[in-house]
Amino acid sequence: MKLIVDRERCIGAGMCVLTAPEAFDQDDADGRVIPLDATPSPEWEAAVREAVQMCPSGAITLAD
């Protein structure tokens, strides 16, 4: 599983950080997402997939 984040699309809603805090953080300066690991461990796959669904801007995608 590879995580692809488009920071230009991110609106800083923070749903990804709440849903999968091991995989995402938010930039203190602009509130946009910071991916912590481009290849999250399998134990976080369900949370990361949920974060993809919950992101209101479609800024997160996964490549299997």
Ligand code: SF4
């Ligand atoms: S949920 Fe989407 S819009 Fe919100 S911070 Fe994460 S990537 Fe950005």
